[in-house]
Amino acid sequence: MGPAASWLPPVRALFAPGLDGRGDPGHVALTFDDGPDPVSTPYFLAELERLAVRATFFVLGERLEDQPLLARRILAEGHELAVHGWRHERFWRLCPRRELRDLARAADAVHRASGARPRWYRPPYGVLTAPRLLAARRVGLRPVLWTAWGRDWTARANADSVLGELAKRLGGGATVLLHDSDHACAPGAWHSALESLPRLVTRCRARGLTVGPLGEHGLRAG
Template identity: 35%
Template sequence: MATVAAVGALGAVGGSVAQAARSDRRPPTYRVSPRPETRTTACASRVVWRAGCAEPLVALTFDDGPDPRWTPLVLEILARHDARATFFQHGSAAREHPGIARAVVEGGHEIGSHGWDHTDLTRYEAAECLDHLTRTHEALVDVTGTTPRWLRPPYGRMDAPVLYAAAELDYDVALWSHHLPTDGAEAKVDRDLATASPGMVILCHDGRGTPAESLYAAVERLVRTLTERGMRFVTMSEIVDAVPAHR
């Protein structure tokens, strides 16, 4: 009897899930991308969580800058260890702090797009998303003198219209395999060190409301320890373009 009851309960749950799926009446065109009908060149965007490189390379990335308090501190840490990183900057912050945005490039680091602000890109219609990212792209080019190759969507959220906008701007999308947050940074850096391997992409922050002194103590320990292990910190473009590992 207990088995029969359990099967009945599972059937009820399954039925409710199926019913919910049937009741989802979104139209076929819901959140699909436009078609590049008039484009005559490639329209593609790859999504990278981590690289598969043969060399002992690590990509350390920072979101939400440039910030007048935290970005210079990050640059000092990286310079001490001869490390390179990729900074995913907001267009609004780059416009507000152009000297700091340029200092990132002058330090040998890479600039990527993180949107104009921290708005979830999936909230925009397709044309709005492309306008938003184009405005950001133009600001970053104007301020830093470099052309971004990478997009990191805020919160890591994306769908077909976001990927289409990325492709229109010739961006690839950088996600991450590891995260070093402010909360519990000292404990989390231990986990990142324990699971470190060539090709890893680490998410960190240098702007908005998340950074703290404790975070950058953890960042320095991460960079120092992995460098001592023989790993080298490079940009997203360098790690993806490196010689791939044999599968």
């Protein structure tokens, strides 16, 4: 399987269940991309606290460095930081050398914020090219994409549409992708993800599934 083809969920579900985020069948991993955002991320943290749920935040290095207090709050409230890259750049704009440099820089930013080396990496747009895969291996990161996404980045998204999209592939062992920022989304799109959270967690719990971060997900090899 070519690395870039891993963007296609049916492909990676078949050939790379670990990359697809398939883990403990009694658990759902909740993940957020593109933060931390001083406008929107605090709302997600407050709602997660209310729901008694912890999650993994795939952060951008440059935004993390701009928001050290928010990064500390994410960690203090029991959530996990992971690497989304330095900037949210499209894969065709980067050369392999720059890809490695920027990914290492982002991992170092997470290390400084958390005091521990990050474990997980999700490339922007979920496109895991060969240079990105090699860079992740050199930096010591494990790529993880997602099993189910909410398509919460569009101007038309709302809580109902997000839940409808998630339902297509949501189940025990799934990794869920949402966004806690509109940094690379339509302005204000984050509201749809935020408003979907209570119903998402309720649905999972009604099926006997726990919801938590990737570190508790028991990811499979792949």
